[in-house]
Amino acid sequence: MTDFRRLTGIFVAALGLMLSTSHASAQQPDRGDEPGLVADDGYELDPEWRKTVVYYRTTEAPGTIIISTSERHLYLVQPGGRAIRYGIGVGRDGFQWQGLLNITQKKEWPDWTPPPEMIQRQPYLPRFMAGGPGNPLGARAMYLGTTVYRIHGTNRPDTIGTKVSSGCFRLVNADVSDLYDRVPVGTKVVVRQKPEL
Amino acid sequence: MRSFRGGLLIGLAIAVLVGALAVIYEMYDTRTLKRTIRRGEVLCGVNKGLPGFSIPDDKGNWSGFDVDFCRAVASAIFDDPGKAKFVPLDASERFKELQSRKVDILSRNTTWSMARELEYDLYFPAVAYYDGEGFMLPRSRNIDNALDLNGSKICVQSGTTTLLNLADYFRANNMKYEAVKFDKLEDVVKAYDAGKCDTFTADQSQLYALRLNLSKPGDHVILPDVISKEPLAPVVRQRDDDWMMIVKWTLYAMINAEELGVTSKNIDEALKSKKPEVMRLVGTEGNYGEQLGLTKDWAARIIRHVGNYGEMYERNIGAESKLKIPRGMNQLWNAGGVQYAPPMR
Numbered sequence: 001m002t003d004f005r006r007l008t009g010i011f012v013a014a015l016g017l018m019l020s021t022s023h024a025s026a027q028q029p030d031r032g033d034e035p036g037l038v039a040d041d042g043y044e045l046d047p048e049w050r051k052t053v054v055y056y057r058t059t060e061a062p063g064t065i066i067i068s069t070s071e072r073h074l075y076l077v078q079p080g081g082r083a084i085r086y087g088i089g090v091g092r093d094g095f096q097w098q099g100l101l102n103i104t105q106k107k108e109w110p111d112w113t114p115p116p117e118m119i120q121r122q123p124y125l126p127r128f129m130a131g132g133p134g135n136p137l138g139a140r141a142m143y144l145g146t147t148v149y150r151i152h153g154t155n156r157p158d159t160i161g162t163k164v165s166s167g168c169f170r171l172v173n174a175d176v177s178d179l180y181d182r183v184p185v186g187t188k189v190v191v192r193q194k195p196e197l
Numbered sequence: 198m199r200s201f202r203g204g205l206l207i208g209l210a211i212a213v214l215v216g217a218l219a220v221i222y223e224m225y226d227t228r229t230l231k232r233t234i235r236r237g238e239v240l241c242g243v244n245k246g247l248p249g250f251s252i253p254d255d256k257g258n259w260s261g262f263d264v265d266f267c268r269a270v271a272s273a274i275f276d277d278p279g280k281a282k283f284v285p286l287d288a289s290e291r292f293k294e295l296q297s298r299k300v301d302i303l304s305r306n307t308t309w310s311m312a313r314e315l316e317y318d319l320y321f322p323a324v325a326y327y328d329g330e331g332f333m334l335p336r337s338r339n340i341d342n343a344l345d346l347n348g349s350k351i352c353v354q355s356g357t358t359t360l361l362n363l364a365d366y367f368r369a370n371n372m373k374y375e376a377v378k379f380d381k382l383e384d385v386v387k388a389y390d391a392g393k394c395d396t397f398t399a400d401q402s403q404l405y406a407l408r409l410n411l412s413k414p415g416d417h418v419i420l421p422d423v424i425s426k427e428p429l430a431p432v433v434r435q436r437d438d439d440w441m442m443i444v445k446w447t448l449y450a451m452i453n454a455e456e457l458g459v460t461s462k463n464i465d466e467a468l469k470s471k472k473p474e475v476m477r478l479v480g481t482e483g484n485y486g487e488q489l490g491l492t493k494d495w496a497a498r499i500i501r502h503v504g505n506y507g508e509m510y511e512r513n514i515g516a517e518s519k520l521k522i523p524r525g526m527n528q529l530w531n532a533g534g535v536q537y538a539p540p541m542r
């Protein structure tokens with residue numbers, strides 16, 4: 001079963017790659033999504049994007065996730081005025097949003113079905129891709145409310161700290177797995193945006 | 198005829214007297230803003246060399262957080278950050294040099310304390326950087342809380358408040374420690390790097406700077422805990438309210454600019470904004486600048502030349518610098534920190 005799944009994954013990934021290369025010149029290349037690429041586990045993040053325990057003062061309860069889009073940081077609030085800070089990749093300009101949601105579902109090595117809007121914008125993307133190391137959603141995914149947005153892993157650790165996604169928040173696989181084990185379904189997620197002029 | 202001449206003489210005497218008085222008045226006019234404008238530059242007392250805060254390069258160009266703050270004051274007055282002149286001062290001479298008017302402002306990693314304000318007749322207008330004593334230790338120890346340091350051997354500089362704060366903190370938490378003391382800071386660093394202690398304590402900003410000199414900087418972490426209050430602030434003389442207001446609101450304008458999302462990159466866009474808070478900041482509404490004795494666009498000048506608080510922070514001591522100090526307490530009040538500026542309204 002696993003072997004079959006992996007085979008499908010590799011096949012779809014290869015197809016995706018072929019499609020993406022053939023369309024790369026016609027479409028605006030999206031450096032954020034590279035289906036099929038296996039994440040480089042040895043990639044070293046800049047200290048700014050590495051998991052760190054930091055001072056963090058908030059009235060939100062411990063266990064709450066606060067995402068600061070402009071900072072490209074995700075904070076998991078801890079007791080005693082501190083938080084675990086993770087570096088993230090966020091939505092491109094025009095693909096950023098804010099608000100309060102809850103984690104409604106958690107999945108390990110999630111499959112990827114790019115939503116229709118995304119396919120429309122990036123027709124070279126595969127219609128479906130089974131979970132696995134080459135999947136752009138990476139090792140874990142946490143679903144936000146009933147939206148198409150997720151907190152997920154990535155096969156492109158070099159995109160952490162950048163504005164690259166279609167509105168999702170990506171962490172490196174080690175970090176997303178760490179976060180996944182710390183937060184249950186129902187966790188409050190606050191997404192904050194930079195102020196408008 | 199005689200009376201005409203006499204009147205002329207008396208008139209002349211009065212004119213000379215008035216002139217002399219005016220000259221004397223000008224010479225002894227203690228209002229710093231007036232003196233600064235007449236001189237055409239702001240004299241800033243800075244640290245002789247502290248990476249990230251104030252340090253000259255080999256061509257004598259100064260850079261750093263404290264240096265940029267003084268440039269912001271110069272920008273508000275002259276619309277030119279180059280009108281800030283830096284006077285390197287020792288810790289021991291800094292307050293006297295400020296009192297004797299050798300400098301207009303101290304922007305020199307100075308901790309605001311009650312004793313200093315009272316004793317030296319000085320005024321600290323607002324906190325530019327919240328520092329405090331912290332701990333550095335090897336990443337491999339896997340500790341992320343200062344309360345887990347019970348029984349540690351701690352490298353520390355002797356004869357400092359650092360040592361006293363350490364004793365207070367461990368006593369208050371019923372924890373034991375062994376202090377490994379050295380007179381010179383560089384000896385403390387050497388001992389820690391050689392593995393002679395479990396942890397190293399100093400002010401956090403210092404720890405981040407000293408970490409760069411360790412043999413393997415990446416193998417050491419600095420805990421988020423701060424066990425003492427070291428609010429670093431610019432300093433001015435007392436009884437010079439106009440000047441104090443300019444220094445205070447220069448900092449607050451930079452903090453408010455960050456909160457409102459106004460940066461050196463979007464300042465032109467901000468000048469066209471219809472949002473009342475932004476309009477009051479950049480001077481397209483209200484006349485706060487004129488009330489300060491400056492121009493309407495005083496804050497826009499600061500932001501254009503130096504940037505907002507976050508830009509000044511990241512460039513000199515944050516993510517874009519070598520030090521890479523996380524914002525921590527110096528993050529804005531609505532983003533996890535305690536930097537909070539009164540509203541400009």
